[in-house]
Amino acid sequence: WMTSLSRNNLKRGGVYAIAAGAVFLATSIAGVDTPISFGIIYCMAACTLLYATTAPLLNRLPAAVGLISCLVLFAATYTLPHTTYPVEGLAWLGFPSASFVSGDYYPLLPNVFLYLAGAFAARWFDGHHASGYPIWMMKANVPFLSMIGKLSLPIYLVHQPLLILIFTMVCSM
Template sequence: MVFYHAFYSMSEFFGFEIGTKLLDFFTPAEPFFAALFIVISGISSRLSHDNTKRGVRLLCIALALTVVTVVIMPMMNFEGAEIYFGILHLLSLSMLIFSALRAGLDKINPIVGFVLCIVIYILTYGVSAGFVGIAGLKTFALPAALYKTNYFMPLGFFNSSFHSADYFPLLPHLFMFLAGTFIGIYAANGRFPAFTYRRRSRALCFLGRHALVIYIAHQPVIFGILWVVEKIIAK
């Protein structure tokens, strides 16, 4: 995702042609890596001692990110980078929802829970487009009234005036997160393959422990590097 954001910034904010080509090439794979990131976050929630604390802390960071991209960056002439409900907002609320529902979710068979979440994820994937169901097979249009305002954009309902540079609504992505929490039961119970519990790479372990810091810091670092490159090229 770091590379994808780098290509996006190169293309959308600095107009580098190579960035546009790389963005076009990697865009089809972006949903897969995003889903993988969300699933891993769900798995990690089964290994956490306090998902409420993690969720609140991450939500504060997500809201700070919104302030930076919506208020501060436009003052620096960076338009179009506004993030109203990105992946950090999604993950923080997913953690809080999971924490609130955990007692009930624990009563569901992990395999049944995982399959059910994947089915709901597929059926709600088109919510942002105005329908539920499977495109090309059977769909049901949702009430147009849901899309007259942007107040419900965290759920996936918004009108044509809405724009968020990073957008991951709860529908359908909450269910991908919850699917990860059901997988996480096996991880927490030591039922993953033995090699997954061994420390094999210090570099990867470091990245795993500091994933949030890296995610937050990488975008300003990328902007800084690209800004310097742009100034050098302009000379």
């Protein structure tokens, strides 16, 4: 849904990609039980970049057709990553091999279809209301929520290491 409100989805996708790479490196170097490969931030990066590069084509589809098609494709591909495949190197797409492991796993398939459904839903919603999004929503000014919204990625990236540190300190007392 947020693609419709983003000033630059290509830049936003790039920021997500850098964050996903940092998470992979950090979890690999830190020696956690299972490093994170193709986690939720990777998925956001891949979906956002895919959307940013295909938006002119996707915008040619009627919003309702795109929304329904994406929901059907999501349902049809939902079980793909729950199976293992005899090919290495396609886990990022949704075809993990038997040797693939990750502490967090959100591959492109089926998740890109849910992401695109959100983009189509936003377009459909905007087209079915005289003023687009509700005016109160667009003009609402709640400073604390605005701050959290602007810092959501850093907050997400810091919350787990911070919780691990806190629980380690509490448990060692």
